[in-house]
Amino acid sequence: MRATGLDKRLHALTATEMVKLIQAGEASCEAVAQACLAHIEDREPDVQAWQYLNPDRVLAQARALDRQNASTGPLHGVPFGVKDIIDTYDMPTSYGSPIYQGHQPVLDAACVALSRKAGGVLMGKTVTTEFANMHPGKTRHPMDPQRTPGGSSSGSGAAVGDHMVPLAIGTQTTASVIRPASFCSVFGYRPTYGDLRMVGVKEAAGSLDTLGLMARSIDDISLYRDVLLDMEPTPLPPASQAPKIGFCRTPLWSELEPYTASLLEAAAEQLTKVGAHVQEVKLPSDFDSIVEIHRAISSFEFRRNFTYEIENHWEQISLTLRQGRIANGQACSYEQYCDARMWAEARRRQLDDIFASFDVLLTASVAGEAPVGLSSTGNPVFCALWTTMHVPAITVPLFTGPHGLPVGAQLVGRRYRDRQLLAVAQWVSQRLG
Amino acid sequence: MRATGLDKRLHALTATEMVKLIQAGEASCEAVAQACLAHIEDREPDVQAWQYLNPDRVLAQARALDRQNASTGPLHGVPFGVKDIIDTYDMPTSYGSPIYQGHQPVLDAACVALSRKAGGVLMGKTVTTEFANMHPGKTRHPMDPQRTPGGSSSGSGAAVGDHMVPLAIGTQTTASVIRPASFCSVFGYRPTYGDLRMVGVKEAAGSLDTLGLMARSIDDISLYRDVLLDMEPTPLPPASQAPKIGFCRTPLWSELEPYTASLLEAAAEQLTKVGAHVQEVKLPSDFDSIVEIHRAISSFEFRRNFTYEIENHWEQISLTLRQGRIANGQACSYEQYCDARMWAEARRRQLDDIFASFDVLLTASVAGEAPVGLSSTGNPVFCALWTTMHVPAITVPLFTGPHGLPVGAQLVGRRYRDRQLLAVAQWVSQRLG
Numbered sequence: 001m002r003a004t005g006l007d008k009r010l011h012a013l014t015a016t017e018m019v020k021l022i023q024a025g026e027a028s029c030e031a032v033a034q035a036c037l038a039h040i041e042d043r044e045p046d047v048q049a050w051q052y053l054n055p056d057r058v059l060a061q062a063r064a065l066d067r068q069n070a071s072t073g074p075l076h077g078v079p080f081g082v083k084d085i086i087d088t089y090d091m092p093t094s095y096g097s098p099i100y101q102g103h104q105p106v107l108d109a110a111c112v113a114l115s116r117k118a119g120g121v122l123m124g125k126t127v128t129t130e131f132a133n134m135h136p137g138k139t140r141h142p143m144d145p146q147r148t149p150g151g152s153s154s155g156s157g158a159a160v161g162d163h164m165v166p167l168a169i170g171t172q173t174t175a176s177v178i179r180p181a182s183f184c185s186v187f188g189y190r191p192t193y194g195d196l197r198m199v200g201v202k203e204a205a206g207s208l209d210t211l212g213l214m215a216r217s218i219d220d221i222s223l224y225r226d227v228l229l230d231m232e233p234t235p236l237p238p239a240s241q242a243p244k245i246g247f248c249r250t251p252l253w254s255e256l257e258p259y260t261a262s263l264l265e266a267a268a269e270q271l272t273k274v275g276a277h278v279q280e281v282k283l284p285s286d287f288d289s290i291v292e293i294h295r296a297i298s299s300f301e302f303r304r305n306f307t308y309e310i311e312n313h314w315e316q317i318s319l320t321l322r323q324g325r326i327a328n329g330q331a332c333s334y335e336q337y338c339d340a341r342m343w344a345e346a347r348r349r350q351l352d353d354i355f356a357s358f359d360v361l362l363t364a365s366v367a368g369e370a371p372v373g374l375s376s377t378g379n380p381v382f383c384a385l386w387t388t389m390h391v392p393a394i395t396v397p398l399f400t401g402p403h404g405l406p407v408g409a410q411l412v413g414r415r416y417r418d419r420q421l422l423a424v425a426q427w428v429s430q431r432l433g
Numbered sequence: 434m435r436a437t438g439l440d441k442r443l444h445a446l447t448a449t450e451m452v453k454l455i456q457a458g459e460a461s462c463e464a465v466a467q468a469c470l471a472h473i474e475d476r477e478p479d480v481q482a483w484q485y486l487n488p489d490r491v492l493a494q495a496r497a498l499d500r501q502n503a504s505t506g507p508l509h510g511v512p513f514g515v516k517d518i519i520d521t522y523d524m525p526t527s528y529g530s531p532i533y534q535g536h537q538p539v540l541d542a543a544c545v546a547l548s549r550k551a552g553g554v555l556m557g558k559t560v561t562t563e564f565a566n567m568h569p570g571k572t573r574h575p576m577d578p579q580r581t582p583g584g585s586s587s588g589s590g591a592a593v594g595d596h597m598v599p600l601a602i603g604t605q606t607t608a609s610v611i612r613p614a615s616f617c618s619v620f621g622y623r624p625t626y627g628d629l630r631m632v633g634v635k636e637a638a639g640s641l642d643t644l645g646l647m648a649r650s651i652d653d654i655s656l657y658r659d660v661l662l663d664m665e666p667t668p669l670p671p672a673s674q675a676p677k678i679g680f681c682r683t684p685l686w687s688e689l690e691p692y693t694a695s696l697l698e699a700a701a702e703q704l705t706k707v708g709a710h711v712q713e714v715k716l717p718s719d720f721d722s723i724v725e726i727h728r729a730i731s732s733f734e735f736r737r738n739f740t741y742e743i744e745n746h747w748e749q750i751s752l753t754l755r756q757g758r759i760a761n762g763q764a765c766s767y768e769q770y771c772d773a774r775m776w777a778e779a780r781r782r783q784l785d786d787i788f789a790s791f792d793v794l795l796t797a798s799v800a801g802e803a804p805v806g807l808s809s810t811g812n813p814v815f816c817a818l819w820t821t822m823h824v825p826a827i828t829v830p831l832f833t834g835p836h837g838l839p840v841g842a843q844l845v846g847r848r849y850r851d852r853q854l855l856a857v858a859q860w861v862s863q864r865l866g
Binding site for chain 2: 349
């Protein structure tokens with residue numbers, strides 16, 4: 001099939017839709033790539049989602065796929081973006097830090113190699129905050145350039161939200177996938193800890209870090225998850241007509257914007273009306289110390305992980321990072337760190353018990369709409385617990401805030417039950433979305 | 434202080450002894466480095482422990498330390514070796530694979546940076562098997578060149594055992610620290626999973642991988658552990674005069690050489706005589722499936738972690754690896770992998786309960802002496818359980834086999850109780866060693 005040329009609509013399709021069109025011979029891989037590139041060219045000056053983007057390299061990949069006689073895999077011809085904390089053999093990777101400006105890894109991270117193996121087209125590297133911590137990159141919110149897109153996977157959230165690519169990979173140590181996805185009105189999925197391999201990803205705090213996937217449909221999330229597990233993609237099972245949903249106001253509920261609390265409460269009521277079994281879940285007070293626990297684990301590990309950079313490139317590390325996670329990690333003793341890990345393990349068992357009664361928990365993704373200002377990427381506390389618990393989570397773009405900007409709702413599943421979580425999220429999204 | 438020139442005895446000192454001499458002004462860092470280099474020059478043709486060694490670079494580091502007015506840290510002037518699976522900014526790192534021949538990383542792994550921060554002198558890169566799996570490197574047993582030194586941390590075990598360096602870092606996914614340490618008559622310590630950070634280490638199977646430390650004294654192990662945790666070194670507490678020791682014949686006891694079983698049984702009896710409370714521990718039959726469980730976790734992850742190499746450099750991967758861990762990982766389903774992880778988590782809780790009654794468990798490190806032949810690095814099964822359980826372990830050079838070669842005994846501790854494990858190992862070593 002010959003390239004059909006630039007098609008303005010193609011860029012807004014989901015990955016699943018793109019795959020169907022390409023397989024049916026109704027669009028070439030090159031046409032899809034061209035459409036995404038044209039949209040990026042148009043929008044990038046405002047959004048600045050990309051740390052590295054080379055159209056020639058994108059088109060060369062797409063044309064090579066078009067020259068194949070058959071589909072190379074379940075992502076054949078689908079453009080995807082990769083957070084610039086993740087190594088790529090053919091594009092520089094700077095980890096959001098001037099220390100690594102222009103750094104060229106010699107191999108692909110496992111997630112990139114698995115995406116390419118499935119026929120995906122690597123569009124480019126999306127902007128990350130410095131080392132996936134707090135110091136922001138250049139990206140702006142796609143709907144309001146005065147506002148943050150969220151972080152640390154800022155470019156991945158903005159690129160998918162702005163229809164530049166249908167899929168992007170991020171990473172999360174606290175809230176770095178759920179938060180930008182919520183702000184940018186996309187689905188953001190954080191898997192069960194350990195499932196999606198982190199080889200070739202610059203580690204922040206390995207006991208908490210996971211990949212995260214951003215997309216504009218849950219089918220796309222499920223497809224991409226199967227690809228990254230190197231499994232044959234299989235459609236999601238239908239959710240039960242009456243999923244058991246625990247409505248969980250975490251100990252940090254008071255930090256929510258009042259409108260977000262109201263929207264979540266209304267959603268819980270609405271879910272009952274459409275047939276779900278919704279019941280309030282109050283976490284035991286053991287869970288109250290989550291912020292300190294998360295800080296101990298993340299900072300102790302970060303401080304040691306970045307010894308090379310701290311010893312050799314201190315002046316090129318932001319004050320935010322020096323005075324934040326690095327200082328916290330210096331102040332955290334090994335005993336505090338071990339206590340925190342043991343606390344987390346005990347709470348995971350408690351949470352397993354709670355999940356005996358529920359398919360998923362419904363809770364907040366973020367405090368509210370993306371805040372005005374580019375110096376902060378927003379409040380991360382609503383994810384710290386679930387990240388530390390190693391449970392899968394997905395933010396679903398359900399709400400609109402007072403300024404017309406999106407606010408996601410977070411659904412949290414039991415460890416290793418990611419497909420059940422995605423199926424229930426599909427059910428919820430179809431009824432409330 | 435001026436360099437005192439070559440001193441033949443210096444190379445055989447422990448790290449703790451070297452530090453004392455250097456601090457007392459009785460030896461320079463350069464003299465220590467020269468002594469180690471001279472010994473290596475003498476022995477390397479037989480042992481072949483080093484993948485990369487550049488004397489000029491070693492001496493430059495030592496001289497720079499000598500130019501400091503004061504000690505730069507607790508390892509000031511101590512030469513250390515690093516398994517060539519671990520990145521170093523100033524020495525190539527080839528991961529035991531022709532794919533990465535001459536590869537030069539741009540930064541130090543966290544463990545290397547922490548060692549240098551403490552004043553250590555990086556001697557060079559020690560030989561690893563291919564990607565820390567089974568296909569052997571060139572290293573031979575220091576006491577018999579017909580025999581394997583064990584693997585995958587082959588060069589680290591041989592270099593410390595042969596007095597080339599007092600300290601070396603290895604890694605363990607199954608038995609890759611305990612086994613070569615046992616064969617080469619050194620202490621080999623595998624920490625509680627997660628404690629010593631793995632940033633900059635080529636991952637095999639991240640749910641199981643840890644660093645491991647090799648040394649010729651337990652004080653050295655403790656010192657190096659403190660350095661790699663970025664803690665102020667503190668001497669080990671004295672062990673109780675009557676440590677509670679569980680003697681654990683694992684489900685795999687029948688794979689031991691009969692002499693090893695006898696030596697371990699005699700050691701258990703002897704420990705009772707010298708005052709320990711020794712009691713037999715029989716693991717519940719739940720633990721019997723450990724070999725299959727370990728295979729599922731290690732191979733599922735390895736297969737996905739190495740997607741880049743498999744897709745792009747298949748012909749440069751050994752048949753051993755292709756037909757072993759990679760094929761196993763391809764055959765392992767996601768469901769089997771999840772079941773294996775859940776099994777491991779449940780067994781860890783059972784083991785915590787068992788440890789309520791014991792300070793440490795005494796068990797086998799290896800089947801027996803290092804076997805003849807360089808095509809295999811020996812039977813790893815005696816470590817698979819403890820590795821999967823995430824517990825700390827140390828092999829203590831207690832025994833001599835029928836050919837006069839060393840056989841270690843393994844002591845296993847409770848998670849996060851590494852110092853207690855080391856203290857009891859000291860107690861045992863002083864009484865039986």
